[in-house]
Amino acid sequence: MKYETVIGMEIHVELSTQTKMFCGCANAFGAGENTLCCPVCAGLPGTLPVINAAAVDYCIMAGLATNCEITRHSLMDRKNYHYPDLTKGFQTSQLYYPLCRNGYVDIETESGVKRIGIREIHMEEDAGKLVHPDGQSCSRVDYNRAGVPLIEIVTQPDMRSAEEGRVFLETLRNILLCIGISDCKMQEGSLRCDVNISVRPEGSEELGTRTETKNLNSFRSAGRAIEYEAARQVDVIEGGGRVVQQTLRYDDATGTTSALRSKEDSHDYRYFPEPDLMPIVVDEDWIARIRERLPELPETKRIRYERELGIPGRDARMLSSSRRLSAIFETAMAAGAAPRAAANWLIGDLMRMLKDRLLDTEEIGFSGEDLAALIALIDKGTISSTAGRQVLEGMLDTGKPPSKLVEELGLTQISDADALGEIVKQIVRDNPKPAADYRAGKKKAMAFFTGQAMKRTKGKANPVLLQELFAKELKK
Numbered sequence: 001m002k003y004e005t006v007i008g009m010e011i012h013v014e015l016s017t018q019t020k021m022f023c024g025c026a027n028a029f030g031a032g033e034n035t036l037c038c039p040v041c042a043g044l045p046g047t048l049p050v051i052n053a054a055a056v057d058y059c060i061m062a063g064l065a066t067n068c069e070i071t072r073h074s075l076m077d078r079k080n081y082h083y084p085d086l087t088k089g090f091q092t093s094q095l096y097y098p099l100c101r102n103g104y105v106d107i108e109t110e111s112g113v114k115r116i117g118i119r120e121i122h123m124e125e126d127a128g129k130l131v132h133p134d135g136q137s138c139s140r141v142d143y144n145r146a147g148v149p150l151i152e153i154v155t156q157p158d159m160r161s162a163e164e165g166r167v168f169l170e171t172l173r174n175i176l177l178c179i180g181i182s183d184c185k186m187q188e189g190s191l192r193c194d195v196n197i198s199v200r201p202e203g204s205e206e207l208g209t210r211t212e213t214k215n216l217n218s219f220r221s222a223g224r225a226i227e228y229e230a231a232r233q234v235d236v237i238e239g240g241g242r243v244v245q246q247t248l249r250y251d252d253a254t255g256t257t258s259a260l261r262s263k264e265d266s267h268d269y270r271y272f273p274e275p276d277l278m279p280i281v282v283d284e285d286w287i288a289r290i291r292e293r294l295p296e297l298p299e300t301k302r303i304r305y306e307r308e309l310g311i312p313g314r315d316a317r318m319l320s321s322s323r324r325l326s327a328i329f330e331t332a333m334a335a336g337a338a339p340r341a342a343a344n345w346l347i348g349d350l351m352r353m354l355k356d357r358l359l360d361t362e363e364i365g366f367s368g369e370d371l372a373a374l375i376a377l378i379d380k381g382t383i384s385s386t387a388g389r390q391v392l393e394g395m396l397d398t399g400k401p402p403s404k405l406v407e408e409l410g411l412t413q414i415s416d417a418d419a420l421g422e423i424v425k426q427i428v429r430d431n432p433k434p435a436a437d438y439r440a441g442k443k444k445a446m447a448f449f450t451g452q453a454m455k456r457t458k459g460k461a462n463p464v465l466l467q468e469l470f471a472k473e474l475k476k
């Protein structure tokens, strides 16, 4: 029997507001333990929360950027559970009236564009962090993260493969980076992803029992976890067993999942509306103000690249889907590069180099000005396009400007007619047979001559100039 994997995601995103969700403490990563806390975020009795309006703005921005409806009258709820890093004994979250609902994100897959539904985006706060020092028989708790504003983005179970999951995460992260509401660093935990996975016989409409896999700290581990967990569930079913609804932990080192706890349902948390906070009432003006603040979104960029700059559809989608790539592209154009040339370098050669180095587009170190300078060097004939590829590699690996790399790598094209003229004369003199052939009308002999000249100049001769010089010399 063939099985289909059904994947939904819950993505937690830490918002980059200046202060926390319900108090005035600074929202910052990497400060000394328990230096960014106050009685409110430490959960002391008698303290009262005040909602951070900037966090509400950011959540609405995320909703608008993912085509959601904005809930006009929304409430915060208490999610009750005990954990040492949860100062209040409950998390302030949203269950009944999430701020954003019914949106979608389009992703580019190998088989075309696919729409992934966004069920909701709700606001909540982060918990503190337990620290387990090596070799000590104690654990410490750091409350700096307690009360940091979070949004949780919940998708519909619309993804069907590890590849779709990875592309969705990348697309979503680029949208969030583009609107500037989070730094989305998976390694620092500002973007965290839990994956709900179930399998079912192909063609079946009914959903299988799902598990939730946590602790995915990179796009790669999300993809690997999906593949592992789907295969594990198929094994369980084929072996006559039943998949148990539970929360799993993914171990990146072994590439396997293990049970963390049995999965809770929402009624286990005894949710109830938060009595200490006012309802959030969002009117048309508020939404209009946020809409005005939104920068050009990747999708709008894509359409502009295609229609106004004549970039082919797939390339336009790739360029616009990465904040870093589109920034380099636009700066290169501003610095004088032709759109098609800039797009070709970024999509073709650079993508392959990134793949070889296991790098993300966010990690590209060179600037759009550098790319424009590289293209200008080729246009002027200073270097050949083959040498251009070497320079681009150098830019990626060292961050040095193209002119410096051309010099260091000795790639300057020989465009000096006098210097090349000597070589041309000599080659014609040394090869009377092909010269006679050429004069007798065998124009193909030209390839032999230019080949010889390239050999002598180690590929640095300007090919257009070479042909001119040989044609002149062979006429004599």
Ligand SMILES: [Zn+2]
Binding pocket: 020, 023, 024, 025, 036, 037, 038, 039, 040, 041, 042, 147
């Ligand atoms: Zn505080």
